[in-house]
Amino acid sequence: MHEHEVSIDESVVRSLVAGQFPDLADAPIVRFASGGTENAVFRLGDDLAVRLPLHEDAVSGLVKEIRWLPKLRPLIHLEVPEVRATGVATDEYPFPWAVVKWLVGADALSAPIRSLDEAADTLARLCTDLWSADPADVPPPDSEGFQRGRHLSYRDETFRAAILECEGLVDVRAVTQIWDEALAAPHWTGPPRWVHTDLIPPNLLVRDGRLVGVLDFGGVATGDPAWDLTPAWFVLDPPSRRRYRRLLEDSVDDAAWTRARGAVVSQAVIALPYYLETNPTMVRVARQGIEALLSATE
Template structure:
C-alpha cells in the first residue's frame, strides 16, 4: 500500500484517532529530510513521518533505544515520545518527538568554536559507552575502514577540482590522509554506541553555538572513530584539538581513523550537493558546501 501525501488534515486526523490529546495543537511543516518529513506540533513537539522504504525501520529503532539514552546526554535530542501505528489512513509507523530548536549547521555553520568543540566532545564522550547485547549492529559505517579502501580513490577521482574546492596537491594530501587512516590499527575495544550520521544537517545551531543533535536513525554499535570525524565535518578550522581534549579518550590511531571517516563522508556530502546543483531528486546544495568545507579543514586550508 502506497503512503498518501502527507498534509496537515491527514496529520490532524491521525492524531484524533491515535493521540487525541494532541489533536488540537497547531501543525505546520518544518522540513523534508532524507528519510522523514518533519512537522511542528505545537511549540515543543514534532511529527516524524516516513517518506522512504527504510524510514519506518529507522523510526522504530529510535523509538526502541533513544528514550532511555536521551536523559543522560548533555545536548538536546529529538526524543521519541509516542508511536503512531500503521492504519488504513497511513500504512507506516510514525512518531511524536521532542522538538529541538535551532538551525541545521549546513545552513548556519557553527561559529562559536570553543563552545562547539567542548559541547560536541562532551556529547560524544557521554554517548560512546559500550553498547548492550542486542544493540543494532553497524552496517558498514561504524565498522573498519579497510573494506572501503578502494572506494575512496574512485569517488575522489570522479570529482573535479570545482566539486572539491581543492587542487591537485591538496587532492594528493587528502588521498595520503585516507591511506593513513586505512592503515591505522583497527578498534580493539567493545562496540560503543554511535550516532553514526554526524554531518552538518544533523546538528542544530543557535547564535553560532552547537545546541542540539538530530536524527538518530543510524544509531548502532561500532568503532567510536566513526563519530569522531565530526571534528572536521562540523567544527570550524582549528577546533579539533579542543574537541579531542574535551572528548578525552582518543588515541592516535582513533584520530587517524576519524580523519578517514571525515574524508569519505565529505565526498558523500559533495555528491548530494552536486545533485542539488543539477536539480536532481534528493539533492541538497548546502550539503556540498559542507563537504567542501570539511576537505578544506582536513588539508589545512
C-alpha cells in the first residue's frame, strides 16, 4: 500500500515474540487478513494479537494507543483494545510494536449490523462517553499526534491535491461543494473533547449482529466533536442517521454536522485514489461515505 512500507511476515513476528516475550514463544502465530492501512496484525494464540506499524508514519498512532488507551478505556462502555505488552525495535524490525488482547467479532464492513437504529444509539453513547470527560483531563488539541481534532482547514491542501486525482471516480463538483461549505462553517468554540476521529466500519466491532466494540485508536485526538459524527454517513442509513442526530442534538450544533460532512469527504477523497489499486476495503469505505452524502436530503 505504501512505498515506504516494511516487510513483515510470520517468521519476523515469531522472532520478535520469542526474543522479547519468551513466555509466549510457543503460541501459534497467524497473519490476520485486514483492510487496515497502518498496522500489520497477527493472531498470537487464541487470546492475543500482535500489532506492528507498517511504516514510520504509523508509529505515532501506536504510541498514542499505548499511552492513552488506559485512560480512555474506563470512559467507554464498548469493548476497546487493551495493550498487554509493548515490544521494542530490533535489527529485524525497526519500530515499536504491541501485544494486545484479541477482541472476538468481525468488523462492520464484513458483518451485518442487525439494527441500524440500535447502532445509532450505541454510537451516540460512544460519543457522549468520550465527550463527557472532564475538560481538565483532556489534553490540548495541539498535543503531539492530535492533528485530526483541529479545524478541517489543516487538510485543505491535501484535499485539493487529492480531488484532482478523483476525476471519473466521484462527482468532483458536488464533493468539492461539500468541502467548501464545511470550511466556511463556524469553528468549534467549545472546550476540546476527546474524539476517536476514525469511526468507519472497519474500526467497529460487530458480534451477533450488534455493535459491541470500537477499534484502532491511532487517530485519537482532542478538539472538534464533528470528527465523531462521520458514522452518520459511513455506517448509518437515512432513518438511523436522523436518529443519531436527534440523540446528539444537545451536544453539537448544525455547524458541527456541516463540518462532519467535510470530514467524510476529506477522508474519502484522500483515501480513494491513494488506495484504488491496493486496498479494496478502504475504497469501499470511501465510496460508501461519498454516496451516502450525495444521496442525503438532510
